[in-house]
Amino acid sequence: MASPKQKAAARQNVKKAQSAAKGKQTLEHLPAKTRTALGKEANKVRKGEVKTRKELEAEARRLGIAGRSKMGKGELRKAIARAR
Numbered sequence: 001m002a003s004p005k006q007k008a009a010a011r012q013n014v015k016k017a018q019s020a021a022k023g024k025q026t027l028e029h030l031p032a033k034t035r036t037a038l039g040k041e042a043n044k045v046r047k048g049e050v051k052t053r054k055e056l057e058a059e060a061r062r063l064g065i066a067g068r069s070k071m072g073k074g075e076l077r078k079a080i081a082r083a084r
Contacts, residue, residue: 056080 060068
């Protein structure tokens, strides 16, 4: 059984690891191809050519598609197209 001191140290290690992982979740750590694709997708959304994920999820909810909260944007598009 772990002592209170060991438990506190473990909790602190978890907090440090979580904050370090959060710091690495930025666009600059993604490959250039991925950053480019994300930028192009964002431009399409701004122009109104493509729906946002929230809009797609709302439409999926209206259509009664199960598992929509776990789906990505592409999966939502396909599921909505199949449901129509």
